[in-house]
Amino acid sequence: MHKIADLISIFAATFDQSYNxxxxxxxxxxxxxxxCDKTPYHQIVFAHGFYASALHEIAHWLVAGDKRRLLEDYGYWYCPDGRDKQKQAEFENVEIKPQAIEWLLSTAAGFEFNVSVDNLNGEQTCRFDFQQRVHQQVLTLINNGFNSRTEALLKALxxxxxxxxxxxxQQFNWQHPKELTDAV
Structure with a gap:
């Protein structure tokens, strides 16, 4: 049901002309x-043809402002897998909004979303605490509205x-597992 060729076409129809x-x-x-001189258009390159990877990379593009979209990887740092507790906390803080937008895109596409702490070989943190923060950002975006690019793609999907x-x-009902056990 979720073909990467469809997502590439939807993205192209929405942004190829207007954002190159x-x-x-x-x-x-x-x-x-x-x-650049070799490639006259901007490229959001996603990993291995994975639908979820494409949605995640699109989310980063939707967050990035005009100046950031002129820089490779938007000019952000990336500390690879294997982060200590402090670096993981920094990583999660910058990932809240992109992952919230990824969750919105996934829902618009009828695709299952899974939050990612992306630190398999590093210090583990509570995935559910991070998901709760991402969920809160989803609700904030729904209540406050989306930027024009995000709204255009959500509508298209x-x-x-x-x-x-x-x-x-109501499309984003989620509770931290601790909240579920406290309610019992």
Whole structure:
């Protein structure tokens, strides 16, 4: 049901002309590459043809402002897997909004979302605490509205996958497992 070719086409129809940006299937690690002499368009390169990776990389692009979209990987640092507790906390803080947007995109596409702490070989943190923070950001975005690029893609995905639009907080019912056990 979720073909990467469909997502690439939806993205192209929404942003190719207006933002000169294309979604590109990569073979290795994801990266954002601004246009240059060799490639006259911006590239959101996602990993290994994975649908979830494409949604995540699109989310980073939707968060990035005009100036950031002129820099490779938006000019952000990336500390690879194996982060200590402090670096993991920094990573999670910058990932809240992109992962909230990824959750919204996934829902618009009728695709299952899984929060990612992306630190398999590092110090483990509570995935559910992070998901709770991402969930709160989802609700904030729904209540406060989306930037124009995010809204355009959410509408396009909802139209293509025949999911509810406009989105509502009721579509994002989630409780921290601790809250569930406390309620019993």
């Amino acid at each position: 940006t294309r979604l590109v299937k990569g073979e290795h690690e994801p990266i954002y590459i601004p246009s 909802s139209h293509f996958y025949n999911t509810p639009w406009p989105m509502s907080a």
